Amino acid sequence: MQSQNISDIIEKYLKSILAESDEIEIKRSEMAQLFNCVPSQINYVINTRFNVQNGYIVRSKRGGGGYIRIEKINFVDDYDVFDELISIVGESISFKDAFQMIKSLFQAEVLTRSEANLILAIIDKKTLNLADCKLENMLRARIMKNILNRLKYDD
Missing domain, CATH: 3.30.56.130 (Transcriptional regulator CtsR, winged HTH domain)
Structure with a gap:
């Protein structure tokens, strides 16, 4: 055991x-x-x-x-949470941290399973395929911030 x-x-x-x-x-x-x-x-x-x-x-x-x-967190009622997530993302975010955010949004039913999986595919290392890890994390951050802003204002 x-x-x-x-x-x-x-x-x-x-x-x-x-x-x-x-x-x-x-x-x-x-x-x-x-x-x-x-x-x-x-x-x-x-x-x-x-x-x-x-x-x-x-x-x-x-x-x-x-x-x-x-x-x-009640993502649906608390728009300030999206601002805090955007702030946490900052200028760079690892796949591991971005994955955790997407997982939380899925568990809170802000994202469907399909939407979460699509986002994960978009921000995956294999998709971004950059030799420079720093540049990859910066690109992932831009994508994540754009997604979070869309979710924030989505009715």
Whole structure:
């Protein structure tokens, strides 16, 4: 039997709660205690697995009554999310990061399976076929920003 690492277990736990609610509020220290890990492990999971590319907005408040609030993004109602995604894309984006964005848009039902697969085919390394990785990532970013802008204003 293959054992899961602590990050996978924490992610699974948080996603199970988010399956029943669009938003959760947690205390980092309580989560660390629950999973018998250091608080920085909770930060790692939240920063790498609960970000805008993955379909989540994270807000936090530090101090005595501090909390971390994780909220599922509603792409249909929140146009600002597209601006944030465009900002994240920036001038260059790897296929891996672009793939994650497309996956999140598909899971949020902003894109159909066919649309997501077409976009992935367009931004794929084999399609762009450039010897210069830097130039490839720049071209992919231009394509992604154009797609996100179209989705933002699509009725």
